[in-house]
Amino acid sequence: MRRLIVISAVATLLASSASAQDTGTGWKRASPPTQPPLRLFHSTQAISLPTAETPGKNVLQFEISHRFYPRFSDGFDYLYGLDGPALMRLGLGYAPTDRLVITLARSNFGGNVDLQGKYELLRLRSTPLPFKIAVQAGGAWNTQKRSDRTRGDSRNFQYYVQGIVNTMIGKSIALGVVPSYLHNSSVNTEKKENLFAVGLHGQVYLNHVLSVIAEWTPQVSGTEVMRHRPASFGLELETGGHFFKLVATNSVYLNPSQYLAGTENVFGARELRFGFLITRLLRT
Amino acid sequence: MIAVERLKHSCAWSGYWCYEPGNRRTGEMRVRQITSKFILIAIWGIVPLAAAGAAEYHVDTTAPRMVKFTSKAPLENFDGTTSRIDGYAVTPFDTLRAGTGYDSSKFYFEVDLNALDTGIGLRNRHMRENYLETDRFPFSQFAGRISEAGRAADSAFHLTIAGDMTIHGVQKPKSATIQAAKEGSRYHVRGQFPVALPDYKIKVPRLMFLKISDTVQVQLDFYLLPAAAAKD
Structure with missing residues (x-):
């Protein structure tokens, strides 16, 4: 009798260990659940400043941006800032790997052709604050014909490097710091000046589509030419492969070697101008 | 494994858990009943499935x-x-x-x-x-x-x-x-x-x-x- 009890107890143990798998079979999940990649900001850029995000391997990113010269405050005669002229930027980026993106862009201000690379260095899934760190570097060639120099004159070339540190508070507030160094900050001067700026930006994601976005790029040194600090704020709409950003700003400059140098307009209600940015992601 | 699966859902299973050590007499009777049931069901469970070749x-x-x-x-x-x-x-x-x-x-x-x-x-x-x-x-x-x-x-x-x-x-x-x-x-x-x-x-x-x-x-x-x- 006792032996039978022991046998049944052993059988029970065996049975319960089998039922722990919950399938009644010898099957077990072969590998642990996939962890999705760490993503903080949704877009690869704030307004002008870059985020640490890249589009991901084999994805093309097309971009078109405008900044209008007239101010909102110019009123009815300039359709409240929506009349031209406007500065515009066209860009095309390609991501050969998950961490790298190469972008070629042109701004019609000075015929500024910009070639840059952004590389994501570090993803840190730390709590409570996860971090992403990236570096962006590029060169710009101001191709506009000038009477005082040839197109290929070295004074027409500008170079920059930007460190990018991103973090996210909870699931809806993303913050970025972008220390930036620019060589030859003004193509109009004889002497090539260096400039150091610290870009700051933040974004609050309100729902799956809408977010509020703001950035400020104070120049720390080398601000002789443009005395004021560019600041922008606006809304970002995200749908499928698109981002739409509608902004108010005191700077009309679009390419990194241009917006990093500051703006001639003070940041105040009278000097705000309208700008937009549309990006489209395409799978290759 | 399949036999075990069947056992798990049988009344013998729940019966086993009804065994209370504190109530020795009832418990022992219960165990005796259950053990015989257990054996029966084990045989009933294993044989047909083995024959079927699941x-x-x-x-x-x-x-x-x-x-x-x-x-x-x-x-x-x-x-x-x-x-x-x-x-x-x-x-x-x-x-x-x-x-x-x-x-x-x-x-x-x-x-x-x-x-x-x-x-x-x-x-x-x-x-x-x-x-x-x-x-x-x-x-x-x-x-x-x-x-x-x-x-x-x-x-x-x-x-x-x-x-x-x-x-x-x-x-x-x-x-x-x-x-x-x-x-x-x-x-x-x-x-x-x-x-x-x-x-x-x-x-x-x-x-x-x-x-x-x-x-x-x-x-x-x-x-x-x-x-x-x-x-x-």
Whole structure:
């Protein structure tokens, strides 16, 4: 009798260990659940400043941006800032790997052709604050014909490097710091000046589509030419492969070697101008 | 294992737990009754199944596996793929055969939705966070049994499988026709069926751009390996 009890107890143990798998079979999940990649900001850029995000391997990113010269405050005669002229930027980026993106862009201000690379260095899934760190570097060639120099004159070339540190508070507030160094900050001067700026930006994601976005790029040194600090704020709409950003700003400059140098307009209600940015992601 | 499964659901099982050590007399009587029941049921459970030659198969995770969904919408067609399907199938026979008798068959397949790749990181993120909510529902599951089996060729079958499909935490009855072809000791399983996203309370975005179709086509392609050969 006792032996039978022991046998049944052993059988029970065996049975319960089998039922722990919950399938009644010898099957077990072969590998642990996939962890999705760490993503903080949704877009690869704030307004002008870059985020640490890249589009991901084999994805093309097309971009078109405008900044209008007239101010909102110019009123009815300039359709409240929506009349031209406007500065515009066209860009095309390609991501050969998950961490790298190469972008070629042109701004019609000075015929500024910009070639840059952004590389994501570090993803840190730390709590409570996860971090992403990236570096962006590029060169710009101001191709506009000038009477005082040839197109290929070295004074027409500008170079920059930007460190990018991103973090996210909870699931809806993303913050970025972008220390930036620019060589030859003004193509109009004889002497090539260096400039150091610290870009700051933040974004609050309100729902799956809408977010509020703001950035400020104070120049720390080398601000002789443009005395004021560019600041922008606006809304970002995200749908499928698109981002739409509608902004108010005191700077009309679009390419990194241009917006990093500051703006001639003070940041105040009278000097705000309208700008937009549309990006489209395409799978290759 | 199957015998154990049956035992688990038998009255002997619950009876065993009724045994209270504090009440020795009742307990001992109870154990005596239960032990005899246990033996009877063990015999009843093991013998017929052993004779039937039930076979257990696992998804061969070393072979190519593919799950793909295709969305066709007016503005944009896209698809998402992953290799992360896993699971098992048990049939009452050593090998598949046409006809009926599949009542005791069962299968369970799961797809790791966080591994779905549409080719664009941002779209993957939207899919995970806005629609599938994979932080809460990381897996899609399909569990049930074979309800019909017909022979398509010498060692190829078309099977109707029926059960419950769970996506986005919503469980719905589902049946699908799949093909299973014997290749060596394995079965090559292929199938395609539609999945209506609103059935699973997946909100299809309509506000700005209609970019996902209400119904997506799901394709499966993987191998089932006899459980004895599958590494655990």
